[in-house]
Amino acid sequence: MPSLVEAVVPPGTLGEVAQPVIRSEGLVLRPWAESDIPVLVGAYQDPDIQRWHLRMMTAGEALVWVHSWTGRWASEIACDWAVEIEGKVHGRIGLRLKLGEGFGEVGYWVLPAARGQGVAPKALAALSEWAFDEVGLHRLELQHSTQNVSSCRVAEKADYLLESTRRSSLLHVDGWHDMHVHVRIAGAAAAV
Numbered sequence: 501m502p503s504l505v506e507a508v509v510p511p512g513t514l515g516e517v518a519q520p521v522i523r524s525e526g527l528v529l530r531p532w533a534e535s536d537i538p539v540l541v542g543a544y545q546d547p548d549i550q551r552w553h554l555r556m557m558t559a560g561e562a563l564v565w566v567h568s569w570t571g572r573w574a575s576e577i578a579c580d581w582a583v584e585i586e587g588k589v590h591g592r593i594g595l596r597l598k599l600g601e602g603f604g605e606v607g608y609w610v611l612p613a614a615r616g617q618g619v620a621p622k623a624l625a626a627l628s629e630w631a632f633d634e635v636g637l638h639r640l641e642l643q644h645s646t647q648n649v650s651s652c653r654v655a656e657k658a659d660y661l662l663e664s665t666r667r668s669s670l671l672h673v674d675g676w677h678d679m680h681v682h683v684r685i686a687g688a689a690a691a692v
């Protein structure tokens with residue numbers, strides 16, 4: 501049945517072009533490469549990344565993960581970048597996408613040694629500008645456990661307004677957590 505509403509972002513907008521490198525404020529967001537596997541394995545040994553991302557990663561799994569992004573970009577369901585400063589990986593940031601609805605959901609982590617320097621909010625601001633201005637998305641969402649105070653600060657710094665609390669919404673290793681939903685709508689200015 502034909503929809504009465506046009507796709508906000510037409511199919512093919514991303515999948516028919518190469519995943520871009522995004523540069524902002526000394527940060528370089530670039531696609532993952534096989535050479536990142538040791539960094540990924542190390543990252544997923546960090547207790548905080550395990551705690552909030554609910555997974556670990558072996559070298560074999562990291563290889564599959566790195567290659568999976570080519571297909572996910574081509575099918576326009578998700579995309580992910582390594583966040584580099586001066587050629588060194590500091591973290592990751594990515595989006596789950598519903599292009600037709602103009603919607604994206606953000607996820608990110610920063611390596612333990614790079615925390616507390618504003619890497620995540622700057623990467624989030626850069627990704628948001630690209631998603632709104634270059635892709636044409638309308639609404640970007642970010643969810644974090646209400647116990648993850650650091651992630652709440654990242655959302656606030658990148659002008660993702662707290663919209664709601666989803667009660668008992670995501671099962672973590674220690675049980676069900678309430679989740680904050682932060683949102684940024686196209687046209688809202690970033691202040692990082």
Ligand SMILES: CC(C)(COP(=O)(O)OP(=O)(O)OC[C@H]1O[C@@H](n2cnc3c(N)ncnc32)[C@H](O)[C@@H]1OP(=O)(O)O)[C@@H](O)C(=O)NCCC(=O)NCCS
Nearest residue numbers: 548549552608609610615616617618619620644650651653
């Ligand atoms: C949450 C996270 C992405 C923040 O990234 P970041 O680049 O350190 O972000 P910021 O530098 O803006 O710091 C954000 C907050 O983290 C806290 N923080 C500061 N230094 C820190 C450190 N060395 N270690 C941990 N947290 C720190 C502070 O509360 C800070 O807020 P403030 O600037 O108001 O004091 C990062 O801590 C992380 O990857 N944590 C583990 C995984 C995770 O939580 N992912 C998000 C899931 S929703």
